[in-house]
Ligand code: FES
């Protein structure tokens with residue numbers, strides 16, 4: 716089947732999609748967007764997190780056909796057109812929160828979703844709760860918390 720959706724602001728079509736294919740597979744293997752990672756394919760790790768109609772979802776759990784006519788944003792879509800990184804992306808780098816990087820796209824999408832919807836700077840408990848579904852096997856999470864705090868502080872100071 717054919718699936719037409721908006722991906723990172725661009726009208727996009729994927730052909731020959733099998734009915735059982737996930738949105739994650741279509742993004743990575745058919746549309747050339749490997750940012751969303753495939754670690755568990757069971758909704759357990761959060762590495763495949765994308766926004767679907769502005770809601771954070773695990774792309775491995777969304778059938779590609781369910782994305783028909785909808786808007787998808789991946790980690791690739793957060794950077795500016797000129798390649799300028801989104802403040803959350805930059806904060807993960809600056810805080811040293813990226814080791815192997817496999818969990819990073821999902822964490823960045825969740826953090827982005829948290830910070831854009833938070834009223835004020837989220838407390839550590841709110842950050843931990845929001846990121847509870849995103850697993851990292853490398854960092855011990857402290858650097859990730861640092862990155863979220865850094866992004867929150869920078870975005871608050873610039874009004875983003
Ligand atoms: S690959 Fe989707 S939650 Fe792990």
Ligand code: FES
Nearest residue numbers: 815818851852853
């Ligand atoms: S940096 Fe390796 S899994 Fe998180």
